[in-house]
Amino acid sequence: MNELPQQLVNGLLLGSMYGLVAIGYTMVYGIVQLINFAHGEIFMTGAFGALTVYAYVLPDGTSMWVALPLMLIGGIIVAVLVAVGAERFAYRPLRGAPRLAPLITAIGLSLALQQAVWAWYPDAKSARTFPQINGGPFHIGNVTIQTGDIFLVVAAPISMAFLAYFVMKTRTGRGMQATAQDPDTAKLMGVNTDRIIVIAFALGAAFAAVGGVADGLKYGQIDFRMGFILGLKAFTAAVLGGIGNIYGAMIGGLALGVAETLATAYIADLPGMEKFGSQSWADVWAFVLLILVLLFRPQGLLGERVADRA
C-alpha cells in the first residue's frame, strides 16, 4: 500500500496549523520588528477561550454546528484581548528601546501567560479535553481525513484569502504595508501607526485563535503548555518563509509540516539512516531544513519584504 499521499496530507495539515500561527509572528515582525515570543501563548489562550465558551457559557450538549462558530468567536475575542493588552502594557512602553528589551519582555510574558492559565483556569494543571465534532473520517481514495481536521482544511485557506484581501485591498491594509515599509514616512502621510500596530497584533491573534481551535479539534485536548513548542515551530516557519512576508508564513508552515512528516516516514528507509528516521528526529530534520534555507537563501523561501528598508 502506498502511504505517500496520506503522509503528505498529514504534513500539510500539521503545516497549516504552523502557518496560521506563523502569520502572527510575521505580521508583527514586519511592522514593528519585534519577535513576539508570547505569540504561542496567544494561540493557547485562544484555545482556552473557545473551551470556556463551550464548557461554561453554552448549555450542555449544544450541537457542534451551533457551538463551533461561537467557540471560534470566543477564542478570537480572548486571544485578541490578550494580544492587544500585551501590546499596550508590555510592548508599547518599550517602543524605541533597544531591540533586546521587548524580546526579553516577550519571553517573560510567555511564561507569565502559561503560569496564569496553569494557576487560575479550572483543572488546567493537566490536559483538558476539547469538544469534538461527531461523524466518521472522510476517505478520498487512499487518503483519510479526520473529522477534526476538516475544520483546518476549511479554515486555513479562508483565513489566508481574508488576510490577502485585507492587506491588499482595504485602506487599513495599505496602511499596514506603508507602515511596514517606512513607519516615519507613513506617519507623515497621515497613517495612524499606533493604530496599525494594534491592528497587526489583533489580526495575528485572531489567526492564532483559529489555529488554537483547530489544534483542540485535531488532538482533542489542550493544555497550558501547548503554545510553547508550537510557537517555536511557527516562528521557525515564519523565518523559513521569510519573516515579514505573510504568504511566506503560510508556505514556510506547510514546508515545515511536510518536512517533519516525511522525515518521520521515510528517512529510516534510506541506507545507513535507520537511526535517524523516527519521529523523535523530526524536529532535527525540520531545523536542518531551516539551516539549509538560511544558508542558501538567507531571506527565506519567499523573501523578506522589510529587508529592503534600512
Next chain:
Amino acid sequence: MRQRSLIAITAALAAGALTLTACGSRDSGGKGSDSKGGTTVVIGVDAPLTGDLSAIGLGIKNSVDLAVKQANKQKVVDGVTFKMEPLDDQAQPSSGQQNASKLVSESDVLGVVGPLNSSVAESMQKVFDDAKLVEVSPANTNPALTQGANWQTKKARAYKAYFRTATTDAIQGPFAAQYVYGKAKKKKVFVIDDKKTYGAGLAATFTDEFKKLGGTVAGTEHINPDTKDYSAVATKVKNSGADVVYYGGEYPQAGPLSKQIKAAGANIPVVGGDAIYDPTYIKLAGAASNGDLATSVGAPLDQLPSAKDFLANYKAGGYNEEYGAYGGYAYDSAWAIIQAVKQVVSNGKVPSDARSKITAAMQNVSFDGVTGKVSFDEFGDTTNKQLTVYSVTGGAWKTVTSGTYNGG
C-alpha cells in the same frame, strides 16, 4: 544585517527559554519542628506534583501523607513525630537532582519516598547514596536502577541506599509479551517508545520475550514526548499490517498516540506498561481506547484484603486526587521507612549516624503492607513480583488477569 543578528539572538534566547522552563521548581515549604518536646523526623517525597504526570504524583504525595498521619496517630515510634516534605520534580531529572540535594542538606530528613520516573531516579541515586540517605521508590521499574547497567548479563548493585516497592520491567515487559502472544493471540507487533529510561527499557524487554515466543516485529518507532502530532507514525502503523501496538512510555503521549492510531484506520489494541495504567489515559485516548491493554505492578488494590483499611482511610482523608497507580506502593514505601526508623530510634533519641543505620535497617525490613508482603532482596528490589493485566472496557480500566511472571 541588523535583522539577521536579531534572529540569531532570538534563536539563542529560544534555546535558553527551553532550558529554563525545564528547571523551574516550586518548593512548598512547611518544615520545622512544631511538635512539643519530641523529635521530628521528616520523610521527603519527590514526585511530579505539576505537569502532565501530576495525577500520579499527587496520588503518591497523598498516600505518603496518609502513612505519616497514621504513624503519628498510632505512635508507632516513641517520642517521634513524622512530618512529610513534598518536593515537585516535574518529571525532570534536573529538578529531581536539585530536590535530592535539598533533602540531603536537611539533617532531619531520614528517608525519601520517590521519585515516579526512572529517568529522574537515575539523577538522584548518587546524591542520596553519598549521603547514605535511604530512598524508596514506589514506582521506578527500570531494572538498571538496582541491578546495574549490565543487568542482563551481570547483576551488580551500585547504590546501597536505593530501594523500591514496585517490581521491574525485566519482569513487566515479558509478562506483557506472554499475555499478548499467548492469551490475546497477537502475533505481529509494532513497537513504539519515547526513548526515555523507562519507556525504551520496557519496550526492549517486551520485544525480546515476544520474539522468543515466536512473534514478529512489524516495525519500530521512537516518538518525541514534547509533541503530540503522531499522524505520521500512525500512518506507518496502519500500513505495517501489525495486529497490536506495544508502547513503552507514559500516558500523556500514549493517550493521543492510541487515538491517532485508531483514527488512521488501524483498529488494533495498544498495549503499554504501568505508566499508561491511569484514568487520564482513557480521557486522552477517548472512546478509541476500548480494548487497549496495560500491565501494572502488583494486584488491584480494591481486590486485596490487605488494602481495605488503606482505601477507607484514604477516602476519609479527604484528598482531592485519586491515589492512582502507585498510591498503595507509596504508602508501603513510607511505612518501610517508618519501620526502619523504628529500629534505629529509641525513646525519641536519633543517633548521630541515623541515616546510614536506617539504610542498613531497610535491608531487613519485612512487614505485611497494603500491596502484600514488603521486603527487599539483595539488590534493593521488592520480593513481591505480582503483576496484573488491565484492559479498557466501557471507559474504565478493568482487571483481566493477575499473576506472577515465570520463566525468562
